[in-house]
Amino acid sequence: MFKYIIKRIFIFLPTIFIISLLTFMLSVSVPGDPVEQMLSSNTESGSVQNALASEQAYIKKRQELGLDLPVFYFSISNEATPKDLHLIPKKFHRNNLSRLIAQYGNWTLIDKYYQSIKQLEFATLETKRDSANGDAIIAIKDNIYQLYINDNNNVIQSSISKIQNQTKKDSSLLAINKALLTVKNNYQELRDNPTPIKYKTPTIHWYGTQCQYHQWITKFMKGDFGISYKDGRPVKSVLLDAVRWTVILSIISIILTYLISIPLGVVSAAKKGSKTDQTISTILFLLYSLPSFWVATLLIMFFGGGDFLNWFPAYGVGQIESGMSFMEKFGIRAYHLVLPLICYTYGSLAYISRQMRGAMVDTLSQDYIRTARAKGLNQRTILWKHAFKNSLLPIITLFASVFPLAVSGAIVLEIIFSIPGMGKLAYDALVARNYPIVYSVVMFSAILTLVGFLVADILYALVDPRISYNKK
Amino acid sequence: MGILNHLKGIKFSKGNAKHFKNELSPTPTKNSEAYWAFVKRQFNKNKRAVFSLYLVGFMAFIALFADFIANEKPIYCKYNDKSYFPILIDYGVQLGIKKWPKDLQNINWIDTDFQKVVRPPIPYSATTQDIINAGFVSPFEKQDVPSVRWRHWLGTEALGRDVLSALIHGTRIAFAVGIVSMSIASLIGIILGALAGYFGDNRILISRATAIMLLPGIIFGWFYAFSTRSYILSDSLKVSGLKFLGNLLLSFVIFFGAIILSWLVGKLLQFIPWFKKKIAVPMDIIVQRLIEILVSIPRLFLVIAIVAIAKPSIFLVMVVIGLTSWTGIARFIRAELLKVRSLEYIEAAEALGYSRKRILLRHAIPNSLSSVLIAIAFGIASAILIESFLSFIGLGIPPETLSWGKLLSLARGGKSQLWVAIFPGMAIFITVTLFNLIGEGLTDAIDPKQKR
Numbered sequence: 055m056f057k058y059i060i061k062r063i064f065i066f067l068p069t070i071f072i073i074s075l076l077t078f079m080l081s082v083s084v085p086g087d088p089v090e091q092m093l094s095s096n097t098e099s100g101s102v103q104n105a106l107a108s109e110q111a112y113i114k115k116r117q118e119l120g121l122d123l124p125v126f127y128f129s130i131s132n133e134a135t136p137k138d139l140h141l142i143p144k145k146f147h148r149n150n151l152s153r154l155i156a157q158y159g160n161w162t163l164i165d166k167y168y169q170s171i172k173q174l175e176f177a178t179l180e181t182k183r184d185s186a187n188g189d190a191i192i193a194i195k196d197n198i199y200q201l202y203i204n205d206n207n208n209v210i211q212s213s214i215s216k217i218q219n220q221t222k223k224d225s226s227l228l229a230i231n232k233a234l235l236t237v238k239n240n241y242q243e244l245r246d247n248p249t250p251i252k253y254k255t256p257t258i259h260w261y262g263t264q265c266q267y268h269q270w271i272t273k274f275m276k277g278d279f280g281i282s283y284k285d286g287r288p289v290k291s292v293l294l295d296a297v298r299w300t301v302i303l304s305i306i307s308i309i310l311t312y313l314i315s316i317p318l319g320v321v322s323a324a325k326k327g328s329k330t331d332q333t334i335s336t337i338l339f340l341l342y343s344l345p346s347f348w349v350a351t352l353l354i355m356f357f358g359g360g361d362f363l364n365w366f367p368a369y370g371v372g373q374i375e376s377g378m379s380f381m382e383k384f385g386i387r388a389y390h391l392v393l394p395l396i397c398y399t400y401g402s403l404a405y406i407s408r409q410m411r412g413a414m415v416d417t418l419s420q421d422y423i424r425t426a427r428a429k430g431l432n433q434r435t436i437l438w439k440h441a442f443k444n445s446l447l448p449i450i451t452l453f454a455s456v457f458p459l460a461v462s463g464a465i466v467l468e469i470i471f472s473i474p475g476m477g478k479l480a481y482d483a484l485v486a487r488n489y490p491i492v493y494s495v496v497m498f499s500a501i502l503t504l505v506g507f508l509v510a511d512i513l514y515a516l517v518d519p520r521i522s523y524n525k526k
Numbered sequence: 527m528g529i530l531n532h533l534k535g536i537k538f539s540k541g542n543a544k545h546f547k548n549e550l551s552p553t554p555t556k557n558s559e560a561y562w563a564f565v566k567r568q569f570n571k572n573k574r575a576v577f578s579l580y581l582v583g584f585m586a587f588i589a590l591f592a593d594f595i596a597n598e599k600p601i602y603c604k605y606n607d608k609s610y611f612p613i614l615i616d617y618g619v620q621l622g623i624k625k626w627p628k629d630l631q632n633i634n635w636i637d638t639d640f641q642k643v644v645r646p647p648i649p650y651s652a653t654t655q656d657i658i659n660a661g662f663v664s665p666f667e668k669q670d671v672p673s674v675r676w677r678h679w680l681g682t683e684a685l686g687r688d689v690l691s692a693l694i695h696g697t698r699i700a701f702a703v704g705i706v707s708m709s710i711a712s713l714i715g716i717i718l719g720a721l722a723g724y725f726g727d728n729r730i731l732i733s734r735a736t737a738i739m740l741l742p743g744i745i746f747g748w749f750y751a752f753s754t755r756s757y758i759l760s761d762s763l764k765v766s767g768l769k770f771l772g773n774l775l776l777s778f779v780i781f782f783g784a785i786i787l788s789w790l791v792g793k794l795l796q797f798i799p800w801f802k803k804k805i806a807v808p809m810d811i812i813v814q815r816l817i818e819i820l821v822s823i824p825r826l827f828l829v830i831a832i833v834a835i836a837k838p839s840i841f842l843v844m845v846v847i848g849l850t851s852w853t854g855i856a857r858f859i860r861a862e863l864l865k866v867r868s869l870e871y872i873e874a875a876e877a878l879g880y881s882r883k884r885i886l887l888r889h890a891i892p893n894s895l896s897s898v899l900i901a902i903a904f905g906i907a908s909a910i911l912i913e914s915f916l917s918f919i920g921l922g923i924p925p926e927t928l929s930w931g932k933l934l935s936l937a938r939g940g941k942s943q944l945w946v947a948i949f950p951g952m953a954i955f956i957t958v959t960l961f962n963l964i965g966e967g968l969t970d971a972i973d974p975k976q977k978r
Binding site for chain 1: 746832919
C-alpha cells in the first residue's frame with residue numbers, strides 16, 4: 055500500500071509539471087499587456103519629461119512583475135532574433151519588431167530603424183507647441199504611433215510621407231524633419247539589405263534559471279502565488295477568500311446529495327422493476343439532464359423577484375454587519391444560499407443514486423445475500439447490514455472525485471448567482487486577463503483532482519481488502 | 527451540479543433487469559457478423575432509446591433544412607416578371623459562386639409586394655428584426671402583424687427577433703457543434719486509445735537511430751512549420767477561415783515532412799550496429815499520462831480559457847470542445863483493445879503473419895468501435911451543453927449569431943420574458959435528454975454487463 059502511494063506520487067509530479075507548463079504557456083501567448091493594464095492612467099500629456107517618466111514607470115512595473123525576464127529556460131528561435139529581445143519594454147513594440155525580423159531578418163538595421171523612430175518621437179515631444187503647429191504635432195504623433203505598430207511597407211511609407219507633409223508646412227518643426235530623414239534613410243537601408251536566411255536558421259538560446267517560468271514555479275512551490283494584477287492584493291488571500299465559499303457550498307451540497315440519494319438508490323434497488331423504481335428512475339433521469347444554468351435562470355425568474363415571487367435574493371451572498379450574532383449571520387447566508395444549493399444538488403443527486411442503485415442491484419444478486427435470505431434474516435437487516443456495506447465501494451470512489459469537480463465545476467452557478475467563489479474568481483480573472491489568479495486556480499484544481507484520484511484509489515483499497523495494489 | 531457530470535463525460539447507466547437476461551442468452555463474439563445485428567436487436571428492445579433516435583432524426587432534419595423552414599427570404603418569388611428562388615441564390619452567394627440579381631440586390635424581403643411568392647412556414651430569419659413587435663412581445667399578447675401568417679408563435683425578444691425562428695436556426699448550431707466536435711474527439715480518441723491498448727508499453731519497437739532522430743525531426747519540423755510561419759498563420763486567420771485552414775495544412779505537411787526526413791536519416795544511421803538496437807516505446811504510459819493531464823484541468827475551464835482569449839467563432843468552439851473531449855473515447859477503445867488483442871482471432875491473424883498495421887486497422891479497431899458509440903452519444907450531449915453554456919455567458923459565438931444558449935441569456939436581467947427563457951431551455955434540455963437516452967440504450971445493447 056505504502057509503496058503504491060509513493061509510486062503514485064512519483065507519477066503525479068511530472069503530470070503537475072506539464073500542467074503548470076501548459077497553463078503558463080497559454081497565458082504567455084495571449085494578447086494584451088498586463089503592465090499597461092496595471093498602469094491604468096496612461097498620461098500622454100506631451101512633454102519629454104512626462105514621456106520619459108511614464109516609460110520609466112512602465113519599465114519599473116515590468117521589472118517588479120518579473121516580466122522583463124525571458125519566458126522559459128531556453129527558446130528555440132532564429133538567428134535573426136536577438137537573444138535579449140525581451141528587454142524591449144513595450145509589448146506592442148516588441149511584437150512589431152519581431153514582425154520586422156520575420157520580414158527582413160537583419161536585426162542590426164532593424165534596431166537602428168527602431169532607435170531612429172524613438173529619436174523622432176523625442177524630437178516631436180521636444181518641439182515647443184503653439185497655436186500654429188498644434189494640429190500638425192498631433193497628426194505627427196499619430197503617424198509615429200503607426201510607425202511603431204506597422205511592418206507593412208505601404209503603411210510605413212505613407213506614414214513617413216504624411217509626417218513629411220506636416221513638417222514642410224511649419225519652420226518650427228525643422229528638428230522633426232531632420233529626425234524623420236534619419237528614419238527614412240534607415241528604413242531604406244533596411245529594405246535594401248534584408249537577410250531572410252538568418253530568419254530561417256534555427257538557433258537555441260539558453261537563459262538558465264533567470265526566466266519567468268522558473269521564478270513563478272519556485273515561488274509557487276514556496277507558497278507565494280504572486281499578486282493580483284487587478285488590485286495588487288496577494289493572490290493567496292484572494293484565493294483563500296474564494297475557496298471558502300466554494301468549499302462551504304460544495305460540502306453542504308455533497309452532504310445533501312448523499313443524504314437524499316443513498317436512501318433513494320437503496321430503495322429503488324430493493325424494489326427493482328416496480329412502479330416506485332421506475333418513477334424514481336425517470337424523475338432522476340430528467341433531473342440529471344436539466345441544464346443547471348437553465349434551472350438557475352428559471353429559479354431566479356420565479357423566486358428571485360423577477361416577475362412572480364420575491365422569496366429569495368437572486369444574487370450574491372448577502373451583507374454581514376459587524377455587530378451581528380451568529381444566528382443572524384447564519385440566517386442571512388442561508389437565505390442567500392437556498393437557490394444556489396438547489397442547483398448545486400439536484401444534478402449530482404441523480405447521478406449518485408443511479409450509482410448506488412447499480413451497486414446495490416449487483417450486491418443483492420450475490421450468493422451470500424441468497425444465503426442470508428435462506429437463513430431467514432429480515433429484509434431490513436439484509437438490505438442495510440449486508441448489502442449496503444458492500445455497495446459502498448463505487449460511492450466512495452465518487453466522493454473523492456466529486457470534491458475537486460465541485461470546486462472547478464462551480465463556475466457555472468457561481469457566475470449566475472454571483473457567488474464570490476473559485477469559479478467566479480477564475481472566470482472574472484480570465485476576462486480581465488489577470489493571469490496570476492488564473493494560473494493559481496488552474497494549478498489548484500489540477501492538484502485537487504489528482505489528489506482526489508489518489509484518495510479514491512486508497513479508499514478503495516481500504517474498504518475492500520481484496521483489492522491490493524502491491525502486486526502490481 | 528447537473529452540468530458537471532456531463533462535463534466529465536461520466537455516463538449514466540442503468541442496471542436493470544434486462545442485462546441479466548442478456549447474460550443468459552448466448553452473446554455472439556464481437557468478430558462475428560451477427561454481432562451488429564445482435565446490438566441492433568438489443569437496442570430496438572429499448573423503446574425509449576429507439577423513440578429518442580427517431581426524434582433526433584427529426585431534429586437533424588430541422589437543422590439541415592432550417593433555412594427552408596424559417597427564413598425572411600421566400601422559397602420562390604416572382605418579381606418584375608422574373609422567377610427566383612432566393613434561398614437557393616443565397617446559398618450560391620455565400621459560397622461565392624453567384625451574385626444577387628440586380629432586381630433583388632437591395633430588396634426588403636418582408637415588405638415588398640411580389641407578384642407571386644411562396645414563403646417558408648415561418649417568414650422570419652433568426653436575425654430578422656421586427657421593429658414593430660420588438661421589446662419582448664409574448665406569444666399570447668396581441669401582436670401588431672398583418673395576418674396570422676406573420677404571427678410570432680413563440681413571441682419575440684428585445685430587438686424583435688422571432689423566438690421560434692431563432693430556435694430552429696439554433697438547432698443547426700447545436701447539431702453542428704455536437705457532430706464536428708465529436709468527429710474531432712473520435713479521431714484523436716480512437717487513434718491514441720488504439721495505440722495505447724493494442725501496443726501497450728512494449729510492443730512498439732523502434733531502433734535507437736529513429737528514437738534519437740525524432741527529437742531534431744520535431745524541433746526542425748516545429749521551427750519551419752509553425753515558428754517561422756507564425757505570422758503567415760495568424761495573418762491569414764484574420765483574412766478568412768478557409769485561407770487559415772490552407773496555411774495550417776501546409777504547416778502540417780512541413781511538420782510531418784521534417785519528421786519523415788529525420789526518420790529517413792535514422793534509417794541510414796542503422797548501418798552502424800549500435801544504432802540498430804531496438805528500444806520499446808511506452809505508448810500506453812504516454813497516452814495514459816496525456817489523458818490524466820487533460821482530465822486534471824477542469825474541462826469547462828480549459829474551454830472558457832481558450833475561447834475567452836480568441837476571436838469569437840463557432841468553429842473555434844467546436845475545435846476546442848473536440849480537442850478536450852477525446853479522453854473518454856480513448857479510454858473506451860483502450861480497454862476494449864486490451865481485451866481484443868488477446869482473443870483467438872487476433873492471435874490467429876498474428877500467427878498467419880499479417881502485418882500489425884493490418885490487424886489493427888482491419889480487425890482490432892472495427893471490432894471495438896461499438897463501444898465508442900456510447901461515448902459519442904454522451905459526448906454529443908455534453909458538447910451541446912457546453913456550447914449553450916458558453917453562449918449563455920457570452921463567449922464563443924459571434925454577437926450576431928443566435929444560438930439556444932444566447933437566446934436563453936437574453937432572458938436574464940429584464941422582466942416579463944418567461945418565454946425567451948422557457949423555449950430555448952426546453953430545446954437544450956430535450957436534445958441533451960435524447961442523446962443521453964440513446965447513450966443509455968447503447969450501453970445496455972452493447973455491453974450489458976458494464977456498470978459505469
